[in-house]
Amino acid sequence: MSKEHILPKWLRREFPEYTNAPTHQRTINENEGRDPHGPRVAYRRDETKNGLFNDQARVVCTGCNNGWMSQLEKRVREPLSQMIRGLPVVLTGEWQALVSLWVVKTLMVSYRGPQLGGRPTPEIILPVDPESLYRDAALGPTMVVSVSFYEPETSPGELVYAESFTRMEHEHGLYSYVASLKLGHFVAQLGRARDGVRPPLGLAPYLLPDRVALLCPGAASVNWPPAKPVYGRAGWEKHVTLPERIGY
Template identity: 30%
Template structure:
């Protein structure tokens, strides 16, 4: 039986670019050719054969690809390239929601491209996102910016990781996306009946993105140094704080 769209269940499927072609204006030409993934451990640094913006995944239908997913891309065009290059950006509430939704959409597509034997992200996260068009109440997101590594020969085009979290009576994951200097991280855990995840407490290097808070300037005061990347993306422990859903 032919596969159906991960979001809406429709058919036929189309090849979706994981990163929109419009992002080519945000990267140096050499990054577009090489598509380097930078990891804290140099042994895991590798190069895309396809190039940064050529990678596609066949997991969504044309109406989703050319409809609401395309609208998300258009929504972040005015400010995301500046963030990728480490520029200062003012994010109002609407832009925060757009950025959180775009980030989750992109992570979901990257997870499909990686296609592990046992998927970490449940299928319901795709259908819930299709229905709501935003991260759910069992998700929190925070954002920061990455410092230029000491090894200037390593290009920092993109990086994505997704790790399962042990959650009592549920399931969860921590997903981290980096594009240039822009970093976003989503933690998903639950379900917790009658409760939601609380936003992360702001730190020097990361600030809350979802749930949407007051308008704020990006980036945070301090960048994420190269040596902290592994502890950020694969922490020993993720503190999960809950609050009543109607709070």
């Protein structure tokens, strides 16, 4: 096993002004209960700290770290660095595949990393999903990635990087989750539908078409950013909060 930087070294070189920026990470477990007015949050943990590029996780093998993950970082740099800066990008089918895979890889490595501390029980991202990523180097069949544009506030204390992991418990032991990250102007969400439901239809009640662009690897080009931004910290909070009935 080898250590993998949560955020790669090329980001440090590309955005030196972010080196000491504050970061925030959140994990939430919720229950889709029968009583819509009943308690939903079963577990919640929040952490804010400085040092954007310091976190590492010994959760990937040397072959992956120096192989397809390294190649992915090289190939995704061009579209991702433009999106972080808020520059318009035409995401070709190939770029959609690269950005999607980067988002999933980054969120899964970060979730398994030690900086998260004690993970919730039950865990949000179960080992089956990272194992699938390792085996196929591709998104699983129940996953979909969307991207949005973040418009920061002008007030001090704005977070450059933030993550959110939210799991929804369904009946019969089924679950779904949404994992989100934002870096600069770039916002991405990984939606994992419960088994038996294939996205994006299973995620339709949650997605906001004027604020997100679905990434479909190999499909027609997608223009980024979407029509409306996710504005400020209040907008980010709303964007990553699951509705009362998630619908998938």
